[in-house]
Amino acid sequence: MSTFSIKDLETITGIKAHTLRIWEQRYNLIEPKRTSTNIRYYTDDDLRFILNVSILNNSGIKISEIAGMKAEDIREKVVSLSENSTSFSAQVKSLSKAMFALDEAEFNRILADSILRSGLEDTMIHLVFPFLHQIGVLWVTGAIHPAHEHFITNLIRQKLFVAIDAQTGNTREKGKKFLLFLPEGEPHEIGLLFANYMLRKRGHAVVYLGQNLPFEDLRHVFNFYEPEYVVSVLTSGMNPEEVQDFVDRIALSWPKAQILLTGYLVVTHPGLKVPEKVQVIKSVEEMRQAIDGL
Template identity: 45%
Template sequence: MADFKIKDLAILTGIKAHTIRMWEKRYGLLEPERTSTKIRSYCDQDLVRLLNVAILYENGVKISHIAQLSEAEIIEKVKKIYDVDGSSSAVVSLLVQSMINVDCQSFERILNKAITKEGFETVYRNYMITFLERIGVLWMVGTISPLQEHFVSNIIRQKLIVEIDRLPMVKKRRVDAVLFTPEGEFHEISLLFYQYILKKRGFRTLYLGVSLPITNLKNHLSIIHPKNIVVSLVSGMSKDQYRSFIDQLLVEVNLPSFLGGSIVDKFGLPEHDIIFPVKDWIGE
């Protein structure tokens, strides 16, 4: 059982911390434990309840009415919103619930239904990015367990690989882009999505996966002869390490390079005529 702080609930539900406090005080919506220093502490059940409340609230149900409902009535209304009304606003919250409960069948059912309804690219851009951002923050600080993070990451990774495999082979003589993560970077989901988008748009790609030493790439450039480089940087780098990686990329590879990921968002890109944000190629 996890021990969530109020800021964790705010990240996972999208409800601001001061709103959660107000709902507790005015409606008794949650009854958290408190530490000896009066800091609120929430359990898995508190998080799941608030996720369901958020779904109802975002779909126009007044909080004063929600507070009067039993747990079973809340769940029934959430089920109706998702199953009958076809609400898309519930997708991220329900995915988070499935992750907390380590419920593989529920997670896949929600994801598959959204993909069937809206298409894979739309689902990834509209839901998966938000979901991964929410759990990524908490995984980094240890609130979400590695088991929960690995459970959902591997399902998403499998979905991406299946969607990539469904795309027709691109028949071009020259490789448009080589895709990889730097040495020591093992987060692959964003890179797989870049691969999916580029292949879907008719570019020929060479997917080299995670933790590739730049020197190794340099030694094979004359054989591969790619036009561009695409790199995903998600975690495990200080600002100095990030800058050092870019410097090495410029010296040893010296090709137009498209960079994306939370490290790029955090530290920004240097001004250089062959370094670009990956969104310039694949879109937002």
């Protein structure tokens, strides 16, 4: 069983610690446990309950009304809202609840409903990536375990693999040639997989090399395939100087190709010098716009 501080609950649910204390005192909404040294803590069940309360409260239901509901009624109302809600913020919280419960069926249901309603691309941009950003915050604060992250990222990767496979044979005659890869030490693949899907859906030819590719291997594939565009994502594993060296090296190695780079390390790099043939993509939506503009 995991335990959470009131600060953890604030980070995960978005409800201020001060508000949580008021709810505890005024409505007896939740009762924290105490350690032997009288430090308050919350359990997995408490977290799921507060996430449910947050979803209902954000949907316009007063906290006094929620406090009068039975726990089962609260759960049923949340499921109903999730099934009918067009609010991505509410769905992000529902995904968080499914993640903490390791509930694969519920996670897949939420994604499937969103994809049916909004399409895969908007679901990824407005639901999945904001959710992944929240996971990153929770990881930094120590509020989630590695198992939670692996559980979720593997489910999302499975969805993208299926969507990518469905684009087989979709390459159009005038499509551009793309080479997609992640450099050595970069494990975060979902952003690149999504770019792979968007490119194939629009009829472009893609060679996808995946994670952890040594530069010399990349050089060999590039010289053989001769892509017009190269796409990579830098999220972790490099300091600012190494990022600059990577950008310079890839630009010098293939001056005829257009290089599209994205990810936290390039977007937030202080004083990154961007060569002429390199374009820094600042968001997933901007990546979609860049692809649509080809």
